[in-house]
Amino acid sequence: MGSELRKATTNEAHVLPLSAAGAAEAVGGKAAGFAILADAGLDFPDGFVLSAEAHRHARGLGWTAGTPIPATTSAAVSEALAFLPGEAFAVRSSAIAEDGASASFAGQFETIVGVNREDIATAIAECWGSAWNGRALAYRTAERKEHAMAVIVQPLVDADVSGVVVTVDPITGDERTLLVNASFGLGEAVVSGLVTPDEYRIARADGCVVAAMIEAKELEIVRGLDGALEQRELPIERSTAATLDAEQLRALWQGALAAEAVLGRPADLEFAFADGRLLWLQCRPLTALPTKED
Secondary structure, X not given: OHHHHHHHOOOOOOEEEHHHOOOHHHXXXXXXXXXXHHHOXXXXXXXXXXXXXXHHHHHHOOOOOOOOOOHHHHHHHHHHHOOOOOOEEEEEEEEOOOOOOOOOOOOOOOEEEEEEHHHHHHHHHHHHHHHHOHHHHHHHHHHOOOOOEEEEEEEOOOOOEEEEEEOOOOOOOOOXXXXXXXXXXXXXXXXXXXXXXXXXXXXXXOOOEEEEEOOOOOEEEEEOOOOOEEEEEOOHHHHOOOXXXXXXXXXXXXXXXXXXXXXOOOXXXXXXXXXXXXXXXXXXXXXXXXXXXX
């Protein structure tokens, strides 16, 4: 799929394969993070990114938040989309200067999951428009960051388990353990605060689990038969079961440290397990870390 997608995408159309998206200055920090994953040899759902230049071009044509994306952009997106599998997609904002060494925009911009093919253009417009939401606008203005927005389009992963790995303790800055949070289904259940995820701590030195806190995860968010996302209640025996086993945790340990080595600084990564396959969904540097404890 990658080579076919490259043939369908051009710099002139501002649509780039995610596996060769380029630098953050062109595609934002979130999209550029996939280059880190690729260099680390990690698996991720391939897709494409609509570069920030497409957003600038649209604004030059008079595009404003709440209006459709230009017809030429929509046509280029449709051409690239034809090479992606599945009928449901994740559409994610990737802002310029996002998640740099001194500032993080995590959670500031739009991410839409479970998008049908025919609604991709609308979702892209929503991501572009999120550059002007009140909280993000104030943040970007204070940081003197550009308002241009790239947008990632990927097939939606029907995750059995999803979660986050950070390669240092984000509270204390302690590098001796990696922190893993995980829950059943798609990560939106955790993002929306519907469940409290399991928490694991893994020793950096050898990958051994040094602590595990298994929570009662009463529901999961999954893609239903009609393609729409839905909440599903979990039976008590599953809700109280551990989300990850020792083999999966070791795979997360290995992958997270490989990405950190390429990145050259502590990393914050999102992951999903689907039918036993580990897929990495995001890689970004941890910012504003506290002083490490002695």
